[in-house]
Amino acid sequence: xxxxxxxxxxxxxxxxxxxxxxxxxxxxxxxxxxxxxxxxxxxxxxxxxxxxxxxxxxxxxxxxxxxxxxxxxxxxxxxxxxxxxxxxxxxxxxxxxxxxxxxxxxxxxxxxxxxxxxxxxxxxxxxxxxxxxxxxxxxxxxxxxxxxxxxxxxxxxxxxxxxxxxxxxxxxxxxxxxxxxxxxxxxxxxxxxxxxxxxxxxxxxxxxxxxxxxxxxxxxxxxxxxxxxxxxxxxxxxxxxxxxxxxxxxxxxxxxxxxxxxxxxxxxxxxxxxxxxxxxxxxxxxxxxxxxxxxxxxxxxxxxxxxxxxxxxxxxxxxxxxxxxxxxxxxxxxxxxxxxxxxxxxxxxxxxxxxxxxxxxxxxx
Numbered sequence: 238x239x240x241x242x243x244x245x246x247x248x249x250x251x252x253x254x255x256x257x258x259x260x261x262x263x264x265x266x267x268x269x270x271x272x273x274x275x276x277x278x279x280x281x282x283x284x285x286x287x288x289x290x291x292x293x294x295x296x297x298x299x300x301x302x303x304x305x306x307x308x309x310x311x312x313x314x315x316x317x318x319x320x321x322x323x324x325x326x327x328x329x330x331x332x333x334x335x336x337x338x339x340x341x342x343x344x345x346x347x348x349x350x351x352x353x354x355x356x357x358x359x360x361x362x363x364x365x366x367x368x369x370x371x372x373x374x375x376x377x378x379x380x381x382x383x384x385x386x387x388x389x390x391x392x393x394x395x396x397x398x399x400x401x402x403x404x405x406x407x408x409x410x411x412x413x414x415x416x417x418x419x420x421x422x423x424x425x426x427x428x429x430x431x432x433x434x435x436x437x438x439x440x441x442x443x444x445x446x447x448x449x450x451x452x453x454x455x456x457x458x459x460x461x462x463x464x465x466x467x468x469x470x471x472x473x474x475x476x477x478x479x480x481x482x483x484x485x486x487x488x489x490x491x492x493x494x495x496x497x498x499x500x501x502x503x504x505x506x507x508x509x510x511x512x513x514x515x516x517x518x519x520x521x522x523x524x525x526x527x528x529x530x531x532x533x534x535x536x537x538x539x540x541x542x543x544x545x546x547x548x549x550x551x552x553x554x555x556x557x558x559x560x561x562x563x564x565x566x567x568x569x570x571x572x573x574x575x576x577x578x579x580x581x582x583x584x585x586x587x588x589x590x591x592x593x594x595x596x597x598x599x600x601x602x
Contacts, residue, residue, distance in 0.1 A: 239266050239274060241281030245484065248285035253292035260289050280309040284484045291482060300588035303482055304495075310484060311493035324490040326497040330504035332405070333452060337511035339404040339413060340455035345515055349423075351463025356383070357442045358427070358461050359544060360391075362451035363469040364505055365489055366479035368526030372469050373446045375529075375537055375555040381441040381546050385434045388445045394425040395453060419460040426461060442544055451505065454512045458520050465544065466516065468509060471526035474582040477502055477592055499595020519543075527579050 244263055253260060267274065267282050283306025290299035314324040351357055359376075361369050377384030395403065398418055403409055412418055430443060442465075450457065454466050477499060480492040491501035512521060522543045529536045537552050586593065 238262075239278060241275075241278030241285075244285040245281040248288040251289075251292075253289040255293040255295070257289065257293070260286065260293070263289070276309055276312075280306050281484060282306075283309065284482070287482055294584070296585045296588055299482075300585060306484070307481060307493040311490075314488075314490045314493070321488065321490075324497075326491065326494075326500055329491060330500050333501070333504040334507050336404060336452055336455075337508055339409055340511070340515065342515040344413065344455065344459060345517055348458050348517065348520060349419075349460075349462040355427075355431070356436050356440045357463045357465065358430070359442045359444045359465045359467060360450050360454070360457055361444060361446040361448070361467045361469060362454060363448050364451075364471075364476050364480070364502065365448060365485065365492070366483065367448070367469045367471040367476050368524075368529060369446055369448055369469040371526070371529065371555075372467065372524060372540070373444060375533075375552050376444055376540060376544070378552045378555045378557075379541065379546060379549050380551065381439055381549075382444055382544075383434055383436050383440045383442075384444040384446070385430065387447045388430060388433075389447065390426050390429045390433075391445065391447065391450055391453060391457065394422055394429075395456065398422050398425070399456075413456070413459065422456075423460040423462065441546060451509060451512075454516065454521065458516060464520070466512075466521045467540065467543075468512070468521065468523045469526065470509075470523055472580065472582070473502055473506070473596055474589075474593065474598070475580065477596065478582045478585060478589065481589075481592070495589060495591035496595045499592045499597075502596060530579065 244259075244266075247259075251257075251259070263282050263286050267279050267286070283302045287299050287303035287306060290296075290302065314321065316323050359382075361373055363369050373384050373386075376382050398421055399409070399412055403412065430445070434443065436443060448469075451468065454468075457464050457466065480489065481495065481498060483492070485492065491497050513523070522540070524536060524540060533553060538548065541548055541552065582589070
């Protein structure tokens with residue numbers, strides 16, 4: 238009964254109401270009588286309570302518990318460990334912004350075209366909780382696509398061939414222009430993906446939804462012949478609030494503090510503004526979550542045209558597609574289309590002032 242994992246996962250598939258007895262039970266578990274409850278259990282039950290109070294429309298209590306749960310989670314990244322370095326927000330944001338300096342517009346004048354047989358590669362990028370799972374599920378419902386989820390392949394081979402701190406050194410300008418390195422990166426990526434996810438004879442594009450590839454949009458287009466980038470966007474505060482309400486399985490370390498989250502979002506937004514300015518329009522497209530849920534068909538047609546695929550009505554019945562979804566949006570994407578997550582943040586404004594300030598928005602009284 239005191240398993241944090243159990244409560245955390247139950248909350249993901251439960252729609253709570255204000256009188257849900259589970260809320261009182263969780264409150265009592267992490268209350269004064271919690272005894273020797275391990276930190277990870279307090280943490281995960283805190284995220285579950287945050288979700289419960291979001292469902293029951295109690296913003297004050299939701300943020301109270303999310304602040305406490307995120308603070309516990311943030312402790313895990315306060316110092317160096319054998320598996321990861323201590324997180325420093327200023328350094329992380331600086332590294333994201335610095336990427337733009339290595340990828341001027343001139344690099345993208347003659348991108349490699351796809352040659353030979355086999356499918357093309359499409360990369361969905363953006364911040365977590367930006368509507369990317371919905372976009373992937375829609376496109377993955379098309380018979381000519383193969384949606385693979387979040388693949389670590391590209392950043393893994395980028396690290397091996399270009400270095401884990403790339404780009405940060407003067408010599409990295411030469412690496413970006415090195416045909417042998419770029420060819421090896423594309424070859425390694427394609428071989429691993431095609432081995433893990435063998436395409437059918439009708440597959441025209443393989444979709445990779447590793448969102449953190451937003452950092453490598455330029456490198457992807459320079460290396461993978463014919464690759465295309467889909468950038469998923471959503472209202473900044475809705476995006477950040479949704480991130481703040483999740484305990485991610487992967488190390489999205491910047492999400493566990495309101496101020497750090499806002500600062501990281503702005504660094505990401507600055508880099509995406511650069512990609513928007515320098516990447517060719519036939520290789521880079523942006524989709525707004527709010528537009529997609531408001532009127533799905535025209536936005537979906539725009540995406541399908543961008544990928545060069547024929548229209549298929551199956552994409553509008555995306556929630557019926559029998560493919561596995563392994564992200565934090567797995568439960569939501571089965572519900573069909575809904576608009577309840579648009580401008581969800583407004584009732585929370587009094588309790589997320591650090592986030593709003595970090596995002597550059599005027600604090601409210």
